[in-house]
Amino acid sequence: MPTIIHAADFHLDSPFDALPPALAMERREEQRELLHRLALTAEELRADLILLSGDLFDGSDAYLETAQTLLRALSNIRANIFIAPGNHDYWSSRSPYAALSWPDNVHIFHTAGIESVPIPECGCVVHGAAFTSPFRDDCPLKGFHAPEDGNVHIMVLHGDMGKHSRYCPIDPVDVAASGLHYLALGHVHARSPVGHEGPTAWAYPGCPEGRGFDELGEKGILAGTILTSGVNLRFIPLCKRRYEILTIPLSGNNPPEDQLLAALPRDAVQDIYRLLLTGESGAEGLDLPALHTAAAPFFYSVALYDQTRIRRDLWARADEDTLTGLFLQQLRTRWESALDADRTIIEDAVRFGLAALENGEDYRP
Ligand SMILES: [Mn+2]
Numbered sequence: 001m002p003t004i005i006h007a008a009d010f011h012l013d014s015p016f017d018a019l020p021p022a023l024a025m026e027r028r029e030e031q032r033e034l035l036h037r038l039a040l041t042a043e044e045l046r047a048d049l050i051l052l053s054g055d056l057f058d059g060s061d062a063y064l065e066t067a068q069t070l071l072r073a074l075s076n077i078r079a080n081i082f083i084a085p086g087n088h089d090y091w092s093s094r095s096p097y098a099a100l101s102w103p104d105n106v107h108i109f110h111t112a113g114i115e116s117v118p119i120p121e122c123g124c125v126v127h128g129a130a131f132t133s134p135f136r137d138d139c140p141l142k143g144f145h146a147p148e149d150g151n152v153h154i155m156v157l158h159g160d161m162g163k164h165s166r167y168c169p170i171d172p173v174d175v176a177a178s179g180l181h182y183l184a185l186g187h188v189h190a191r192s193p194v195g196h197e198g199p200t201a202w203a204y205p206g207c208p209e210g211r212g213f214d215e216l217g218e219k220g221i222l223a224g225t226i227l228t229s230g231v232n233l234r235f236i237p238l239c240k241r242r243y244e245i246l247t248i249p250l251s252g253n254n255p256p257e258d259q260l261l262a263a264l265p266r267d268a269v270q271d272i273y274r275l276l277l278t279g280e281s282g283a284e285g286l287d288l289p290a291l292h293t294a295a296a297p298f299f300y301s302v303a304l305y306d307q308t309r310i311r312r313d314l315w316a317r318a319d320e321d322t323l324t325g326l327f328l329q330q331l332r333t334r335w336e337s338a339l340d341a342d343r344t345i346i347e348d349a350v351r352f353g354l355a356a357l358e359n360g361e362d363y364r365p
Contacts, residue, residue, distance in 0.1 A: 002122040002152060005042055005079070006233070007221040008053035008186030009207040010034060011088065012066050015058070018212060023301070027211075030240050032066055034208050035073035037238050038221070045223055047079045048122045053186025053205075054086025054131065054158030062096040075103035080119055082126050083108045086158030086186055087167050090131035109156065114140045124152035124226070127180070131158060135166045139174065146179035152226050153179060158186045161195075161202065172197045182226045189215050191222075194233055201231040210243040213274055217242055241300055242271045250279035250308060251344075256286055257294050264298045273302045281308040314350045324357045 012031050016024035042050055062070070074081055083106065085091040091110045092098065102108065109115055109128035116127045129140040139159060146153035155178070159168030167187055175183055176198030183202035185192075191206030205222040207215060219242070224233035248263045250256050260277070275295065277286060286306045295302050318328035328350065335346045355361065 001225055001227055002048040002119070002124045002154075003045060003223075003225050004049045004051055004154070004182075004184075005038070005045065005047045005221055005223045006051045006053065006184045006203065006205050007038065007208055007238075008158070008184075008205050009055045009086075009189055010052075010209075011055055011058040011207065011211060012070070013058050013061070013063050014211050016211065019301075028063070028066075031209060032069040033240065034238055035069055038208075039073045039076045041221070041223070041236060041238070042077045042079050047077075047223070049119070049124070049126065049154070050077060050079050050081040051126070051154065051156045051184040052081065052083045053156050053184050054084050055088040055186060056083060056085075057089035057096060059088060060090075060092070060095055062100075067096060067100055071100060071103065074106055077105065079105065080122075080126075081106045082117070082128055082156050084128040084156040084158055084186070085109070085130040085132075087131050087134050087136075090133055092132065112136065112138075112140065114144055114155075118151070122152070123150070124154060126154050126156065128156040131168070136168045137166055139168050139170050141170060141174040141178055141183075144174070144178055148179065150228070152181050152228055154182045154184060154226060155180050156184045160187055161185060161204070175200050175202060181228055182231050191219070191235065194231060201226075203233065205235075208238040209240060210272075213243050213245060216244060240270060242268075243273075244268070244271060245274045245276065247276045247278055250277055250281060250286075256281060257291060260291055261294060264295060266298070268299050269297075270300055273299045275302060275304045276307050277304060278307045279309075280311040281306070283310050314347060314354070324354070327353050327357065 013028055016027045085097055097108050107117055109130045112129060112132050114127050114129045116125055118125045159170045161170045162172050163169055178200055180200045183200055185202055185204045188204040189207040192204040194201050194203045203222060206219055208219050208221055210219050218237050219239040220235055220237040222233045223236050250259050288304050288306055292304050315328055315332055317324050318332055331346055331350050335343055338346055
């Protein structure tokens with residue numbers, strides 16, 4: 001019964017193009033820190049196997065610092081480590097996989113076809129295959145069948161589950177017929193739940209650290225045990241920083257800075273946020289530099305976007321002798337005798353009504 005850690009898509013040495021060069025360098029250093037946290041987690045869990053399902057590197061080169069950190073971290077892990085190179089870090093004679101002196105506990109799959117490595121002390125066999133170019137239209141799982149020999153059968157693979165794809169399209173029918181107990185996948189950066197095709201469990205752990213606003217939220221790895229009768233895996237956060245997008249609706253009643261400060265999360269000083277300010281503001285728009293100064297201490301990095309509409313006097317047309325005027329008179333009478341919470345609802349009703357009467361787009365609060 002092996003205890004495993006399953007991780008993928010570290011994308012070490014990513015360029016972080018959207019950040020200034022100094023911050024990008026800092027983020028690459030933080031990616032290297034992931035390797036130490038991986039080693040610590042492996043030690044804590046007494047993992048037997050570490051499965052790294054491709055795109056460990058973002059490209060075909062690795063910085064010297066990255067190579068050194070990686071080799072040292074992996075040699076500090078007692079587990080057997082299996083790496084299945086992906087489309088970003090496909091195996092070639094010039095890749096870091098061929099060029100570096102890897103510790104003895106690391107096995108790198110380097111053929112497009114499946115290679116099988118028995119681990120007798122764990123009662124398991126680890127199968128795997130590599131990308132050997134940036135694309136592969138075939139899938140090595142086609143026609144594969146692990147023997148029913150009492151061993152736990154695991155495969156490490158980078159590919160696209162259930163999709164037509166140029167990145168190793170994986171047919172669920174082939175997974176169901178594979179005889180595998182666990183298919184440890186990489187490529188999709190959002191973590192998946194543990195899925196099942198026939199008797200075979202599979203999962204994507206997602207990337208362990210977001211790199212942009214298309215990789216939101218908590219990121220990490222999967223860990224647990226694989227049995228011939230089923231898998232028991234849980235998610236473990238590994239990321240240092242989260243990317244988040246937060247929408248903050250502003251109303252006309254209080255100063256924007258007060259409303260902004262009231263809405264900011266208090267637990268995000270390590271995180272990278274995008275704040276979308278919606279609702280209403282004055283004709284001159286928001287003072288974004290001032291609001292940024294107010295918000296900055298709450299985050300590692302934050303960007304603000306003014307998506308407000310110009311505030312209008314809701315009752316400006318109330319005295320008109322028109323349908324619109326009558327509508328506003330009715331609602332203003334109610335508004336004047338309403339409590340604060342009800343006033344907000346009535347104000348929304350006025351905006352909906354004005355949108356209909358003035359041929360505006362549907363109002364969205
Ligand atoms: Mn990837």
